[in-house]
Amino acid sequence: MNPNHQPSPDIYPGLDDELEAVYERNVELGIAQPSEGVAIPGLEAIVDEQLQQKQSEAARLPEIVRDWANPELVAALQSWDKYKTILGMESTPTSVEELSADNPNFAETLTRLHGAKEALTRSGEQTPEGLNVGETMHLVLVPWEGIRGHLDSTGNGLKTLLKQLRDTQEIATADDYINDSLLAAIKDDQNAFYRDPQNPANRWTAKGYLEQRIQQDGPWGVMLMQTSEQAGTNSTKGKSPDELTGDGTDIGKGTKHLELEGYDIDSMGIFEWLALTLQEDPKKLSSEDVSWLLANRLDVNGDPCVPYGYWNDARVRSDLGRADDTGDVWRPRRAVM
Numbered sequence: 001m002n003p004n005h006q007p008s009p010d011i012y013p014g015l016d017d018e019l020e021a022v023y024e025r026n027v028e029l030g031i032a033q034p035s036e037g038v039a040i041p042g043l044e045a046i047v048d049e050q051l052q053q054k055q056s057e058a059a060r061l062p063e064i065v066r067d068w069a070n071p072e073l074v075a076a077l078q079s080w081d082k083y084k085t086i087l088g089m090e091s092t093p094t095s096v097e098e099l100s101a102d103n104p105n106f107a108e109t110l111t112r113l114h115g116a117k118e119a120l121t122r123s124g125e126q127t128p129e130g131l132n133v134g135e136t137m138h139l140v141l142v143p144w145e146g147i148r149g150h151l152d153s154t155g156n157g158l159k160t161l162l163k164q165l166r167d168t169q170e171i172a173t174a175d176d177y178i179n180d181s182l183l184a185a186i187k188d189d190q191n192a193f194y195r196d197p198q199n200p201a202n203r204w205t206a207k208g209y210l211e212q213r214i215q216q217d218g219p220w221g222v223m224l225m226q227t228s229e230q231a232g233t234n235s236t237k238g239k240s241p242d243e244l245t246g247d248g249t250d251i252g253k254g255t256k257h258l259e260l261e262g263y264d265i266d267s268m269g270i271f272e273w274l275a276l277t278l279q280e281d282p283k284k285l286s287s288e289d290v291s292w293l294l295a296n297r298l299d300v301n302g303d304p305c306v307p308y309g310y311w312n313d314a315r316v317r318s319d320l321g322r323a324d325d326t327g328d329v330w331r332p333r334r335a336v337m
Contacts, residue, residue, distance in 0.1 A: 139223070193297060195245075
């Protein structure tokens with residue numbers, strides 16, 4: 001226990017213990033400093049201290065990262081603002097400071113993503129339409145908690161949520177299509193199909209993956225995603241998911257990350273894809289090609305499969321292909337976590 005903590009007024013039983021637990025957790029996470037001889041005068045000071053510690057995540061950003069991230073995040077927050085009454089979350093952040101307040105790794109994440117964008121830009125890799133891939137990579141918000149709150153055993157919760165979000169977005173004129181086997185994997189708490197970001201040889205269930213992301217990022221995740229119309233780069237044309245995420249052996253297919261310039265660029269899965277199509281104009285995402293979602297891998301009737309996303313028939317489609325399928329228009333949409 002913090003040795004300088006003074007009991008706060010007994011507003012409700014157990015409040016001091018809860019505040020002390022917050023303090024100790026923040027010390028462990030490195031976002032609070034251990035108290036050394038500084039008295040804390042009571043409830044008001046403790047609450048103020050904790051709020052300042054949480055808000056300091058945005059302030060900890062290096063200036064070069066802040067100058068890049070702030071305008072991108074402001075634009076992303078404006079895109080998500082129209083959905084705030086639908087997601088069912090306690091609150092939708094309206095500023096970068098609010099976004100960072102519930103993300104204990106905000107500064108670390110944004111600094112890493114800035115480094116990834118710089119490295120991908122330096123790589124010189126080009127998209128099929130001739131754009132530098134690094135310049136097409138932008139910050140996208142993912143409402144981990146909002147998605148988690150709409151998962152149920154029927155799959156109807158997610159479909160209902162998507163319909164409400166699309167109706168509010170007012171771009172698609174038909175409901176999302178999600179492949180039946182993919183939807184079954186999402187709602188099945190025993191089907192581990194999300195490749196572990198730390199060790200892609202392991203997999204998480206949809207629920208387990210979302211809970212892991214909430215623990216890491218808080219309610220909202222921030223990722224770097226490829227927002228160009230066409231997915232991938234020229235160097236990935238004609239390569240299957242097995243080739244892109246394997247070690248060259250039959251048993252090693254899907255066990256490795258797709259990397260570029262030292263960064264894992266295969267973090268696009270079904271939830272990330274849906275978030276991208278909600279923040280950006282979905283008509284401008286793979287309307288003439290398809291985007292492999294390499295963060296996912298599942299077996300269907302004994303065949304390893306990987307989801308892919310695209311825009312077609314006035315709606316967003318999320319389908320499944322065999323993990324050994326190849327084709328010039330089948331390319332992984334880049335994403336860095």
